[in-house]
Amino acid sequence: MKLKIMMLLSRLIWEGAQLLKLENLTVNYGSFTAIQNVNIEVAKGEIVVLLGANGAGKSTIFKTISGLIKPAEGDILFNGSSIKKTSADRIVKSGIVQCPEGRHLFGGMTVYENLNMGAYVHRGKREEIKKSLNHVYDLFPILKDKADDPAGSLSGGQQQMLAIGRALMSKPKLMMLDEPSVGLAPLIVEQMFDVIQQINREGTTILLAEQNANAALRISNKGYVFESGSIVVEGTSKELFSNDEVRKAYIGA
Numbered sequence: 043m044k045l046k047i048m049m050l051l052s053r054l055i056w057e058g059a060q061l062l063k064l065e066n067l068t069v070n071y072g073s074f075t076a077i078q079n080v081n082i083e084v085a086k087g088e089i090v091v092l093l094g095a096n097g098a099g100k101s102t103i104f105k106t107i108s109g110l111i112k113p114a115e116g117d118i119l120f121n122g123s124s125i126k127k128t129s130a131d132r133i134v135k136s137g138i139v140q141c142p143e144g145r146h147l148f149g150g151m152t153v154y155e156n157l158n159m160g161a162y163v164h165r166g167k168r169e170e171i172k173k174s175l176n177h178v179y180d181l182f183p184i185l186k187d188k189a190d191d192p193a194g195s196l197s198g199g200q201q202q203m204l205a206i207g208r209a210l211m212s213k214p215k216l217m218m219l220d221e222p223s224v225g226l227a228p229l230i231v232e233q234m235f236d237v238i239q240q241i242n243r244e245g246t247t248i249l250l251a252e253q254n255a256n257a258a259l260r261i262s263n264k265g266y267v268f269e270s271g272s273i274v275v276e277g278t279s280k281e282l283f284s285n286d287e288v289r290k291a292y293i294g295a
Contacts (some may be wrong), residue, residue, distance in 0.1 A: 060122070061086045061216060061247050062107070062138075067116035069106050069271075076102045077271045079116070084216070089238070089248040091258040093282075093292055094268030100251035101143060102271075104218050107249075108140045109133040120216070135163050137215030143224065143251075145205040149194030153185050156193050156204055160211030171211070178207040181237055199230035203237075210241065217241065218249045223257060235261050255292035259283055267292070 062084040069077035077099050084090045092100045105111045107118055109130035118126045125133055148156055157178060161171045179186035182203040188196065193204055202222055209217055219238065223231045231254065239261050242248050252258035259265060259279045267275040267288060275288055282288050 059085045061088075061120065062249070063119040064103070064107075065117045065119065067103075067106065067118065068114045069102055069111060070114045075114075075271060077106070077113075080271075080273055082266055082273075084247060084249055085263075086215075086247055087242070087245070088264070089242050089250060089262040091255075091262040091265040091279075092249070092251045092268060093253070093255050093258065093265055093288075094251075095253065098268040099271040100268055101220055103268075104140050104142075104220050104249075104251060107133075107138060107218065131163070134212055137213075138218070139209045139212045139214040139216070140218045141205050141209040141220060141222065143220040145201050147193040147201055147204060147208075150192055152190050153193055153196070153204055154189040156208050157185070157211055160208035163212050170213070174211050174213060178210055181210075181240065182207055198225050199227070199234070202226060202230075202234060206234075206237070206241075210246075214246055216247045216249060218251070220251045221253065222250070223252060223254045231257060253292075255282075255288070259293075 060083060064080055064082040067077055067080040068075065080103065092103065094100055102111065106113055109125070109128055113126055117124050120136060120138060125136065148159065157175060161174060164170055184200055185203060185207055188200070193201065196204060206219070206222065222234055222238070226234065235257055238248060238250070250258055250262065259282055262279050264278045265276065265282050266273045267282070275282065275285060277285070283293070
């Protein structure tokens, strides 16, 4: 009897810690299967990385979680509830936000206006929005200095900061970052990953898609390696670092 109670408590604790779960997820583009039978688990407070080359399926996973693409099979659970049929705007309101590859900023709008767009789901809550804005400015002081500048005039690194800051304005529980290091100088990449860790320490769970495996694995708890829409390797960051095939294909050492 005691054993059964302990097992039940362990299960409840495990389920309570779980934030996102993909169960046998399959996504089709017409007759083409982009994602096949993918299973991913992200616990609250983790940084989880998806590794793989361009076209491996990482961005499709993000778009499906965000509600922009509907899965053909399988399920997506967020805080224990299925969201696979939930609209994209309601998914953002529930606490999931995506920072897409390519940033997708509004180039003709100011830095402040872009950040304010990120807070759209909290419109009307002026004090909360002001608090979120000050938090973003604390993380990225350059954005405060350039608040009135057009987003299109920023450097690549500054634009990535703005994209992350805009995502933070929605006060997410889970932030999905799609290739945040692409096109950035090594020093800027290092600074960006330091900020991602800080955001995580402050309570936001991170799902990160990256080709820079070396940098991503150094800050993550665990990872999944994608090839042709399927997971071929998974494990803790330490396990993936020590996997010869993963090192040869993605780390280069």
